[in-house]
Structures are given as C-alpha cells and as structure tokens.
Amino acid sequence: MANEENDCWSRVKGRLRSTVGEDVFSSWFARMDLESISDDAAHMSVPTRFLKSWIQAHYADRVLSCWQAERPTLQRIDLTVRTPMRPAAAVNKDAKTADDLRSDRNVGKAINGLRINGTATPAADSSDALGSSPLDPRLTFDTFVVGRSNTLAHAAAKQVAEGRRGEPVMFNPLYVHAGVGLGKTHLLQAVTFAGNAGGQRKVLYLTAEKFMYGFVQALKNQTALAFKETLRGIDVLVIDDLQFLQGKSTQAEFCHTLNALIDSGRQVVIAADRPPSDLESLDDRVRSRLAGGLVVEMGSLGEELRLEILKSRVATVRTHHAGFDVPLPVLEYLARSITHNGRDLEGAINRLLAHNTLSGHAVTLEMAEREVRDLIRPQEPKRVKIEDIQRVVARQYNVSRSDLLSSRRTANVVRPRQVAMYLSKTLTLRSLPEIGRRFGGRDHTTVLHAVRKIEALVNKDTTLAEEVELLKRLLQD
Structure with missing residues (x-):
C-alpha cells in the first residue's frame, strides 16, 4: 500500500478517534485495517463478522464522513472480514473463526463465570465471579482519593458496598456520571471488590459491551432464559459505560433485568459519561427508571x-x-x-x-x-456533543428539547431547531444523515436546508448572528 494511502488512513483514524472518543474507538475500530482505496470507495477489513455487522449498523456514516473529510470523492466504504492466518477447524457448516471463538469464550467468562453453551450452567460463587470479571486490583476504596468533586459519589458507593443481603436498599439504582478519567470505573470496581469481600452477596461487574456480547451469545445458543436467570440472581449488578449499550432487543432485556432487580430489592450501580436524560440511544423507559434512582455527577478534578x-x-x-x-x-x-x-x-x-x-x-x-x-493541553478545545447543542439551544430559546426533536412547525420551534442543526454541523464532525437522525429521524436534506438557511440569515441579521456567537461561546467554554 502506498505511503500516501497509509498517511490518509492515519488521519482518518485520528478523526474517527476524536469523533467517537477513545473508549469507543478502542472497542470497535482498533482492529480495523485499510486494504485499499479505489476511485469511489475505501476498502477496509475487520477480524470478525460481529465487528463488521456492528460497525455497519451503528457507525457506517461516521466512518464515511471521516473519509470524505480527507477524500471528498469517496462515496462509500466497503467492509469485509479478514481471512484468518490459519484455518479454523470446520466442525460444521456454521463453524466460527478463531476470533469468534475467542470472543465467545470471553463472553462466557464475563457473565458471572458462566459458560453459556447450550445448557444452563449453575452460577459461580462470588469468588469465581470476581476472578473472571475484568477487575483491576488497584481500584479499591483504599486507593480512591476523595475531594470536593467526588465526595457524594464516593459516599453513596461506599454505602452500597457496605450493604447486607436482605437490608433495605436506599439508592436504587445508583447512577454515577462523569467525563473520561474522573474516577467512575474506579468507584464501580471498588464497589465490586468490597461487596465480594464480605462473602454474603454476589456482586457482578460488567461493561455495557460485555452485557451486549453475553446477550447476543445467549440468543445465538438459545440459552437466553439461563442468561436472564443468572443476571437476576445477582445481589448487586454493576454496569460500566452504559452509553455504549446499543440495540433494541439488548436494551429491552437490560430494562427487564433492571426492573426485576430493583423490584426484588437487589442493588444496581451504573456509570456513564452523561446523565440519563442525555442517553439518547436508550429507550425512554430505561432513562426514566435510571433517573428515578440517585443520579450523581463526578465533577472535574480541582x-x-x-x-x-x-x-x-x-x-x-x-x-x-x-x-x-x-x-x-x-x-x-x-x-x-x-x-x-x-x-x-x-x-x-x-x-x-x-x-x-x-x-x-x-x-x-x-x-x-x-x-x-x-x-499539558491548556488550549485543547472542548468536544461539543449534539446533545449539548440541543440542551443549550432549547434553554436559550425557552423551548423544550423534545420540541426540537418533534414534528412541530410553529415559528417559535422551527428557528431554534434550525439553529441547533446549523451548530451541529459547524461544531461537530457528524454527517448530515447522522444529524438528521439525532433530530427526530429527519432526512439529511432537511438538515442541509436548515444549515443553508441559518448561514444566509447570519450574514444579514445582526441579532441572529450575535445569538449564534453567544451559543457557540456557551458550548465551547
């Protein structure tokens, strides 16, 4: 492959990383390779069928927009599954690749030490569950440094960890949100370690990604009932990075599990990078149930x-x-x-x-x-999210965020909606189709019309120009 193509691919990956964030990039794109670039398409490969289908279903527009920023002539991306270096044993016509099998084994370990292979396996005891969970032994309450920005989150997590089986649950669910690197995962793993150390309760720590893998694998192996029974038998379920939970059926199962655990007096602890109201990918029922618990923000580190x-x-x-x-x-x-x-x-x-x-x-x-x-990044610009834009615009124009996403065509809603779409295009790397989907499933031509309309008005209307500049400052400060 030519050096020019390699350099272009490196820049595309950089754009993609800044668009989706380091955690999402590492989960879904770290093993994606560039094969070649033709006149109108970028040909890339991934090691498993699951990665291919997930990227195509959830991130195709983002990948294409990052490519088009470097090569405007590209019209599509072509994603294939790489051929393994050594052939997998063909046990039947549906034999899996070696990567698929490794993925399945990891999923089996993640669900409380279970191997979900066709028959239900009894849940492991708490020590087995701890041994097979993705825990860092350094992340305990003893090593967590408490300050003004995390005092409440730490106190709530400590109370959850010290709870006993059968005692009334005070905060359920406990929902902690914060930006990257501010201590969410440390607190959640500390809860898991402390809860399992007592020996009285089964505490299971899962990332949203592992929850998804486990549910998909259970469906594939027709062991969904065993999967559900195992999760609902947990005393404390700890879910990290909830913002990555995708898929209607997975979300529905998560909602049922959440309701079943809370209704039976079991504890649920969740962490995400934003409050429940801003998790647009989640079903309204899930967001409502999450908001009904104790929602705590961990602020920036002073x-x-x-x-x-x-x-x-x-x-x-x-x-x-x-x-x-x-x-x-x-x-x-x-x-x-x-x-x-x-x-x-x-x-x-x-x-x-x-x-x-x-x-x-x-x-x-x-x-x-x-x-x-x-x-040292004192001048690093803040990465603006579409959810932030919608919230700030709605507040500034005295409308609700749901108004911006609705089909209402009244003047007091249309203009703020167009301004929000314009800001989404100018302040983020999202494509027009992606922006349209985030504004109530609108077509990309509607977004394009709004962007052009506001661009034209800003050049003529001084008041509107000042409003837009104020909104930009509010979003970037």
Whole structure:
C-alpha cells in the first residue's frame, strides 16, 4: 500500500478517534485495517463478522464522513472480514473463526463465570465471579482519593458496598456520571471488590459491551432464559459505560433485568459519561427508571485533588521502587499543568518513574517539564456533543428539547431547531444523515436546508448572528 494511502488512513483514524472518543474507538475500530482505496470507495477489513455487522449498523456514516473529510470523492466504504492466518477447524457448516471463538469464550467468562453453551450452567460463587470479571486490583476504596468533586459519589458507593443481603436498599439504582478519567470505573470496581469481600452477596461487574456480547451469545445458543436467570440472581449488578449499550432487543432485556432487580430489592450501580436524560440511544423507559434512582455527577478534578492523587500514586509506586522520589515542587507543577483527567496524571508519574529507573537520573522540575509536555493541553478545545447543542439551544430559546426533536412547525420551534442543526454541523464532525437522525429521524436534506438557511440569515441579521456567537461561546467554554 502506498505511503500516501497509509498517511490518509492515519488521519482518518485520528478523526474517527476524536469523533467517537477513545473508549469507543478502542472497542470497535482498533482492529480495523485499510486494504485499499479505489476511485469511489475505501476498502477496509475487520477480524470478525460481529465487528463488521456492528460497525455497519451503528457507525457506517461516521466512518464515511471521516473519509470524505480527507477524500471528498469517496462515496462509500466497503467492509469485509479478514481471512484468518490459519484455518479454523470446520466442525460444521456454521463453524466460527478463531476470533469468534475467542470472543465467545470471553463472553462466557464475563457473565458471572458462566459458560453459556447450550445448557444452563449453575452460577459461580462470588469468588469465581470476581476472578473472571475484568477487575483491576488497584481500584479499591483504599486507593480512591476523595475531594470536593467526588465526595457524594464516593459516599453513596461506599454505602452500597457496605450493604447486607436482605437490608433495605436506599439508592436504587445508583447512577454515577462523569467525563473520561474522573474516577467512575474506579468507584464501580471498588464497589465490586468490597461487596465480594464480605462473602454474603454476589456482586457482578460488567461493561455495557460485555452485557451486549453475553446477550447476543445467549440468543445465538438459545440459552437466553439461563442468561436472564443468572443476571437476576445477582445481589448487586454493576454496569460500566452504559452509553455504549446499543440495540433494541439488548436494551429491552437490560430494562427487564433492571426492573426485576430493583423490584426484588437487589442493588444496581451504573456509570456513564452523561446523565440519563442525555442517553439518547436508550429507550425512554430505561432513562426514566435510571433517573428515578440517585443520579450523581463526578465533577472535574480541582488542582488540590489532582495534587493528592499524584501524592497517592507516588506512595503506591514507592512500595515497589523505594528509591523513587518526586519533589513537592514537581508534584505541584504537574497538578497545576495537567488538567485533563486522572489518567494523564498517572501517565505523568509513570513517565517520571521510567526516566528515573532507566537513566538513573533524579526527578527534577526541568526533567518533568520535558517528559510531560505533550500531556499539558491548556488550549485543547472542548468536544461539543449534539446533545449539548440541543440542551443549550432549547434553554436559550425557552423551548423544550423534545420540541426540537418533534414534528412541530410553529415559528417559535422551527428557528431554534434550525439553529441547533446549523451548530451541529459547524461544531461537530457528524454527517448530515447522522444529524438528521439525532433530530427526530429527519432526512439529511432537511438538515442541509436548515444549515443553508441559518448561514444566509447570519450574514444579514445582526441579532441572529450575535445569538449564534453567544451559543457557540456557551458550548465551547
């Protein structure tokens, strides 16, 4: 493949990563390769049929729009399944690829240590469930640093973790939302560790992706009943990254499971990157049930909390590397300069540790400035979401968000809707068809008309131009 095509593919992946976010990109696109580019199509491949069908069903427009930003002449994407390097054993005409089989095994492990293969398997005990869950042993309550932005979330999670079987459940579901790297997963895994440590309750931690894999596999193997019974026998169900839950049948099953657990007094703990009202992909019934529990936001990390996190991380590292020392002025510089999220803070300490141990040089302020300069992103623009645009526009024009998505054609709704579509096109990388779907399933030509209409009016109407600029500032601050 030509270097030019490789460079173009790298830029497309960069656009895609910034569009869908690092977690979604890693889940669905990390193993997608470029095969070739023809006059009107980009030919790509993935290792499994499941990945191919999922990307085609949920992300085809986004992938195409990222390609078209680099090569406007492209009209379509062609996605195929790569041939395995070594042939899979053909047990029957429906034999799976090696990647499919590995995926199935991972799903079996995720659902409380079950192997759902055709007959129901009794649920594993809590220690088995813990052993087969995707848990990081460092993410406990002891290592969680509490500050002003996460005090309530921490207290609620701690109370859930300390609950006993048969006791009344106070917060159900407990719903925690925050941006990337602010501690959601740490809290959820801490709840899982603490809950399983007591030995009285079965606590299961699943990402939304693993829940989907498990449900799809259960349907495929005709063991959906065993899948449901297993989940509904859990004392505490912990679901991470709920924003990735897709598919009507999967959402319906999640809703039934949620209702069954809550109605029977079992605990549900959920984390997502936004509040329930902004999870547009979820069914209204699910959003309503989630909003009926305790919804807690974990805010951004203040400088004081960032400094405490850095101190905690250094103390942890010193248990294995006793000679590792980071002077307080260096920690204060990192806390002041690295503002994005907690993962960047940990990455900074890891870099200092690597430099210290590999070179033998002491950690200094000058060395820290050099090693972490790419983690300092004070001017990084905020990534605007269509949900944010709809919410801000609705508030500014005194209409409801549901009005913007409705079919109402009154003047007090049409103009805000057009402004919101215009901002969605100018402030995000979403394609016209994608924007149309997010505005009540409208056709892309409707979005195009709205964009052109507002563009023309902004050039003539000073008042509207000022309103649009104000909205942009509100969204980007």
